[in-house]
Amino acid sequence: MTDRRVELPTAADTAALGRAIGARLRPGDLVVLAGPLGAGKTCLAAGVGEGLGVEGPVTSPTFVIAREHPPLPAALGGRGVVLVHVDAYRLGVGTAVTPDPREVAAQLDDLDLDTDLTRAAVVIEWGEGVAEHLVAEHLLVRLDRTGTVDDPEAREAHLRGPARLVGP
Template sequence: MSAALKTVELPEETDTLELGRRLGASLRAGDLVLLDGPLGAGKTVLTRGIARGMGISAAITSPTFVIARVHQPDSGGGPALVHVDAYRLGGLEEIDDLDLDTDLTEAAVIVEWGEGLAERLAEDYLLVRLRRREDDVRELDLEPHGEGWPERLAALG
């Protein structure tokens, strides 16, 4: 399945964090979420909220220069979060070198700038497109691919 389920307006940064928190609370090992949007659209802020929803209180910053960071939940329960920034990657071979398909067995994987590169890591994934309007409001499209995502997104409210 591939269809935009919904578009959400996020007037404040706290709205982006809260949506991320709700999404993160629903993630499990094996989930792949691709974040796409221009600089300043809110990809890392959304990931920060996702981490909070997964029970991770560690600082979440863009992994632009390290490419990938692994964050464990504070309680030790639940999946880890692998946060990837694919902006500097040169193509599919470099995605393969990260061995993210192996990470998907034990973690939820979030890939910033992942559209066009990381879809092949899993049949089921969520594509999140973010954009920033001139009035500074963020808009976010949630596009589910595969089984289960539409129902899970509907539960986000």
């Protein structure tokens, strides 16, 4: 496992990190995004979609729980990898009541993400502690707001996972 810390002064930097991650993803890869509300998880996921070259835009799937984005044609930058973008917040992960991780994991299993992982890269917002069982290795990206009143956009990302996905 490799660890990396990245300063993200702006939302554009967060999206750029997502693009870099997306450029390395293959079918079967799982990216778990963690962090408080407003930390930039969806912005990072949108960047992943750009790096994969999928039909978009990639937006928060909060109300539908999961959204599939097929790849663009190669002539338009598609890499042939489907993106499945999941938001586990509505499964109780992001609520004030701490959910039973086994219950959330069972709800994720009901989404058949293990089947999706045979043909797609999967990004799960709010998935820490409940999605890791889906694959042997995954990339965890923890986002934290580090901004101030004068610089509210600043974030920091902590990446942990296989070196191929963590990057330089």
